[in-house]
Amino acid sequence: MQWFKHFVAAGLSVSALACAGSEVPAKQLADAEASIRAAKEVGAEQSPDAALQLKMANDRLTRAQQLTADGENENAAKLLEEAEADAELALLLARKEAAQQRALQAANRASKYDNQGAKSDSQGDK
Amino acid sequence: MNTQLVHSTLLGAALTLSSMACGSTTPTQQLVDARRAINEARASEAAKLTPDKLLTAEQALERAERAHEDDAGSSEEAHLAYLASRKAHIAMAHGKIAAAKETETQADAKYQSELERVANSSQSELSAAKNELESERARRAEAEKRASAALASLAEVAKVNEESRGTVITLPGGVLFPSGGSTLSPSARQALGQVADALAAQPVESKIMIEGHTDDRGSDTANQQLSQARADAVRSFLVERGMPPDRIQAVGKGESAPIAGNDTSEGRATNRRVEVVVSAQAKTAGTPTAGSAPPAPGSSTANATPLR
Numbered sequence: 001m002q003w004f005k006h007f008v009a010a011g012l013s014v015s016a017l018a019c020a021g022s023e024v025p026a027k028q029l030a031d032a033e034a035s036i037r038a039a040k041e042v043g044a045e046q047s048p049d050a051a052l053q054l055k056m057a058n059d060r061l062t063r064a065q066q067l068t069a070d071g072e073n074e075n076a077a078k079l080l081e082e083a084e085a086d087a088e089l090a091l092l093l094a095r096k097e098a099a100q101q102r103a104l105q106a107a108n109r110a111s112k113y114d115n116q117g118a119k120s121d122s123q124g125d126k
Numbered sequence: 127m128n129t130q131l132v133h134s135t136l137l138g139a140a141l142t143l144s145s146m147a148c149g150s151t152t153p154t155q156q157l158v159d160a161r162r163a164i165n166e167a168r169a170s171e172a173a174k175l176t177p178d179k180l181l182t183a184e185q186a187l188e189r190a191e192r193a194h195e196d197d198a199g200s201s202e203e204a205h206l207a208y209l210a211s212r213k214a215h216i217a218m219a220h221g222k223i224a225a226a227k228e229t230e231t232q233a234d235a236k237y238q239s240e241l242e243r244v245a246n247s248s249q250s251e252l253s254a255a256k257n258e259l260e261s262e263r264a265r266r267a268e269a270e271k272r273a274s275a276a277l278a279s280l281a282e283v284a285k286v287n288e289e290s291r292g293t294v295i296t297l298p299g300g301v302l303f304p305s306g307g308s309t310l311s312p313s314a315r316q317a318l319g320q321v322a323d324a325l326a327a328q329p330v331e332s333k334i335m336i337e338g339h340t341d342d343r344g345s346d347t348a349n350q351q352l353s354q355a356r357a358d359a360v361r362s363f364l365v366e367r368g369m370p371p372d373r374i375q376a377v378g379k380g381e382s383a384p385i386a387g388n389d390t391s392e393g394r395a396t397n398r399r400v401e402v403v404v405s406a407q408a409k410t411a412g413t414p415t416a417g418s419a420p421p422a423p424g425s426s427t428a429n430a431t432p433l434r
Contacts, residue, residue, distance in 0.1 A: 078205045085212035092219035099226035106233035110240060 022073040025064075028080035032061055035087035042094045050093035057086035151198045156207035160187055163214035172221030175228070179220040183213035269329065276324035283317040284402075292332075292405030295321060296385075299339075299356070299398030308355035310363060318360060321402060322367035328404055334369065335403040336361045336376040339383055341394035346380060354378025360400050 036057050044050035060083035067076035153161075164187050167173070172180045190206035197203065277286050277293060285296040302314040310318065325334060338353030338360075357376035365371050381388075386396035 075201075078201075082205065082208050082212070085209050085216070089212050089216050089219065092216050092223070096219045096222045096226065099223045099230070103226040103229035103233065106230045106237065110233045110237040 025077035032080045032083040039091035044090040044094040050090045053090035154204040156204040160207040160211040163211045167214040171225045172217040175224035176220040179217035186210035186213040276327035295402040337401040341397040342388040350380035
């Protein structure tokens with residue numbers, strides 16, 4: 001049973017080290033908040049897909065803040081990283097939506113012009 | 127027996143251990159999702175259009191896979207797998223944005239070329255129409271000039287007046303017919319030949335009315351008949367010279383429309399006449415004709431002197 005005691009002791013010391021080494025994840029928090037802000041700026045709240053990701057980012061941010069308050073900084077840092085990824089996806093989904101909208105408009109403009117051109121021609125004849 | 131029991135117990139324990147080991151290699155739901163997302167991203171536009179973003183996602187998955195190998199089912203694996211899954215979706219979004227931009231660029235280029243095509247074609251259509259209009263104008267001006275010149279040339283043999291009923295060519299009766307007769311003399315045919323030429327130059331839509339007139343000598347009936355016969359003779363001649371019959375009418379007016387007093391021989395000679403009225407039906411009445419007197423219906427009656 002001696003080996004077991006050693007093992008437990010080693011495990012405890014490792015977890016103690018982890019606790020001592022983790023500080024309040026200020027950088028992750030700032031990054032997550034900045035990403036959420038950026039996503040909102042490109043209109044992520046208006047697009048359903050993007051809004052869902054943005055909500056997930058906000059939820060993770062809130063939970064991370066609670067964990068930080070409870071001293072669980074390591075888990076908080078992970079959550080904040082995930083929140084940042086959520087927000088980045090929200091931003092890209094909003095951009096994707098806008099880009100697809102613009103592409104559609106451009107395509108409509110290109111195809112609609114034929115009719116308009118024909119129309120204005122016949123008006124010119126009259 | 128005893129050893130066998132020990133063996134079977136050990137075997138059972140070993141099986142339990144191995145089944146436990148198997149259980150611990152089960153990937154987290156996050157890793158399953160991440161693997162699926164990466165496969166999806168590899169099949170998407172991202173592979174071609176934004177390979178760098180796909181690579182980032184693949185690297186994130188590798189980190190998650192290593193965490194899985196190190197400590198299967200751990201929260202670290204779940205965390206890294208979640209990040210990898212996000213990166214995969216982000217890569218796909220990048221790919222879709224790039225595709226949309228490509229579509230937009232192509233549509234814009236098409237729009238541009240459509241615009242240019244229409245602008246060019248309407249440019250050429252426009253210049254073609256302008257040319258046509260220009261040559262049509264020139265053609266019309268030429269025709270009008272010819273018509274006017276033809277009428278003006280008649281001044282040698284007849285009097286030409288613009289009146290409200292049209293261009294009136296007055297041919298003195300003395301020139302055309304022997305007294306009391308309705309047969310055209312050779313000099314009359316020559317004079318009428320010029321009239322025919324002038325009429326031929328008129329626009330095809332114009333109508334021609336031949337009016338025969340006499341002085342007041344003789345019975346009304348005889349004068350009526352004579353004036354009709356003379357108008358008919360002129361009409362026949364013009365038709366003979368190629369004027370379309372349906373464009374020419376002849377009417378005898380007898381002594382009903384004198385243009386001078388019948389009390390002098392000069393006045394009576396003036397009243398004995400044939401009038402050729404050219405009315406432009408399609409055009410407005412009294413088309414200005416160069417070389418002719420200004421339209422003054424009243425005044426033309428007074429000084430209708432035979433021209434010779």
